[in-house]
Amino acid sequence: MRVATWNVNSIKAHLEAVTRWLREAKPDIVCLQEIKCEEQGFPAAVFEDLNYNMAVLGQKTYNGVAILSKFPLENIVRGLPGGNSDGQSRYIQATVMDGSRSVTVASVYAPNGNPTDSPKYTYKLEWMDRLIAHAKALLKLEEPFVLAGDYNVIPTERDAKTPSQWVKDALFLLTTRAKFRELEALGLTDAFRALQPTAANQFTYFDYQGGAWQRQNGIRIDHAMLSPQIADRLTGVHIEKHVRGWEKPSDHVPLVVDL
């Protein structure tokens, strides 16, 4: 089973690149973030034509997450459990049957958190605490699950081309990275690091500004976190970097895990 995650930075603005990549990579399941539209504006017919089922949690202008799946989606959970309905669409979860195997998949869009001296950073940390609490609850079920998405966390120095440029940024503050490590400490596996423990210069985001793509000045902030019951089945992981070089690309590229 091939599961991908991709922050598309507006599904409407980048629909050409998204469909091109779906035809090329043929993933079974895709977790999308930053669709930047409400459910009724989501181009569902385009994905139905590509034989995808979908679950969408949208919002006007900002955020918005979705799951595309070749398998029927069951037990759909809209919004991160434990939240007091903050109005931000950042989490959607569903369960699929891959043959006789049941797998739960979530599309995760954690807050950016900048500037770090504002309520936005507090919100980022609180949201990650809620994600940690929900992960704990899922782990108690002892079933296979994947939490894939844009975590807005640079986990380590080797996950940035120029770490010094990020030391005061919400994505790389020690407090932020500690939340990510909490997820790992619970027993979740960062799929990319599991198979590429020392790889450098492997990035999922290249800023539109400053010629970041041309300079290969990127960061690795999109992650697929695996429960123990599915980490054993991880057979491959790669970043679809070439997509960033296409016409009118998202600033993120897809991350693909094979399970």
Place this chain on the structure above:
DNA sequence: ATGACATATGAGATATGA
């Protein structure tokens, strides 16, 4: 350095992103 660059909204300038 609050800018570059891009997107949505809405019709100009602002909020957001990472």
